[in-house]
Amino acid sequence: MLKTVTIQTDERGLLFRKGSYVKLLQPGTYRFWSWKKTTEVVLPVTKPFAVAGKDLRLFLHDEELLRQLEVVHVQDHEIVLHYEDEKFVAVLPAGSYAFWNVLKRHTFIRVDIRNPELPAGIDPAVVPKLGTYIQTFEVANHESGVLFYNHVRQRELPPGKHVFWKGPVSVSVAKADLRQQQLDMTGQEMMTEDKVTLRLNFVCQYKIVSPLRALEFKSFEEQLYIRLQLLLREYVGTLKLDDLLKMKQEIGAFVLSRLNGESEEYGVHFVSAGVKDIILPGDIKDILNTVLLAEKKALANTITRREETASTRSLLNTAKLMDENETLFRLKELEFLEKICEKIGTISLTGGGNLLEKLNLLLGDKNGRKA
Known part of the structure; x- marks a missing residue:
């Protein structure tokens, strides 16, 4: 008994006998005796080559079949970008793939994901279609980024969107804000040379100029804060209270000078620094108010006596003139x-x-x- 099989132009057939692959069937009509126990699998050439339950390697010995296939083997450390007629289709992970080259032209871009950088040949329009195979980092216009592979510093990243492959290499980006920033020290207790404890409110403005250097510090702002605290203690501890109150405008100049002497170490430029407030304990404030009041009273008495003396001298001069004239x-x-x-x-x-x-x-x- 004969059975008839018809293969259309956009199809190819695979002939099996007793479950084993025999040959490729080109478009046309075929008749087979049923007693020969043959089976035919018809595949559309517009779809990838795949036979249910069969491994691709079972067919690769057929040279005639191979001439009509594009076979791609993707290693574990690779991915392959698949294009049909210059249009992106899909990402091929590790494995073996075959595509009919009859009606469509297939091209491939092979990528080694051990290198996280995207190849220059990939069209930016394709990048959003890569889905879970990529990771994106954005650096704002006022920022600078530093790229790390497996926690090892690589290079500085300019503002913009940066895309990397997800793979065996861990990728991370640390960002530094390049805008002018402010460090506030509030209510910092310090002791003067004459053992008076007071509190300072101090402010310092700075800009990061070397992100690579600044990001080497753990808790960068905290370390700046501690350095500022030590400089203030160094300065305040050498002055008595009266001298400190007279020279408080010079504290900022001293601290700013010392900080800029260390600016390369921190990778920053210190713009300004100054004292906002000096807060005295209540008893010291009362004493100073008493002293100030006494000084003002003494000054007022001095002025009064000076005016009285001048008035008496004026009257005496007038009397002498009238006596003579x-x-x-x-x-x-x-x-x-x-x-x-x-x-x-x-x-x-x-x-x-x-x-x-x-x-x-x-x-x-x-x-x-x-x-």
Whole structure:
């Protein structure tokens, strides 16, 4: 009894006898005797070559079949990007694959994932389609990144999106903020040379200029804080309280100078530093207020005595001039008379005589006798 098998143009057939592969069947019509116990598997050439339950290696001895297949073997440390007619199709992980080359042209990009860098030949438009095979790190415009392979530093990364393969090599990116930053020291207790305990509020601005160097420090900001604390203790501990209060503007200059002397060690540039507040204990504040009040009272008394002395000296000089010059004395009398008249509503003079003479009689002569 005959059985008929038809293979279409977009198909290929595989002939098996008693379960073993025999040959490739090209498009056409075939008739087989049923007693020969043959089976035929028809495969579409638009799909990858795969036979259920059969390993690909069972077919690779057939040279005629191999001429119509593109066979790809992917090692454990590789992935392969599969393209059909220059269009990306899929990522092939470790394994063996075969594709019909009859209707489509297949090309492949082989990638060694032991090197996390993406090859230059991969179109950026393909990258989002790579899914779980890649890992992405973004460095903002105000940042600088440092690339590490297996925790070993490689190089500095500029701002942008950076893509790496996921594989046996661990990839990580540490980022440093390049903007100006501020380090605040609040309520730091310190002791002056004369054993007065006070609290300082201090501020310091800085910018990271060498990310590779700065990221070598564990807890970078904490170490900067401790260094700033030690410098302040060094400076404050050499001054008495009175000197410290007079020179508090110089604390920032001292600290800034010392910090910039160590800037290369930290990979930063220190922009500014200064004291915001000096907070004294309550008893010391009361003492200072008492001293200040006493100083102000003493100053006020000094000024008062100085003004009184000047006023007395002025009166003495005026008296000497009037004693030496009778006309000046009479003018001064008239000046006082004018002031008296300004405060008196009405003056009544009786009797005859000249008005000025009568006023003169009121005043008397310069020796105090009535005219």
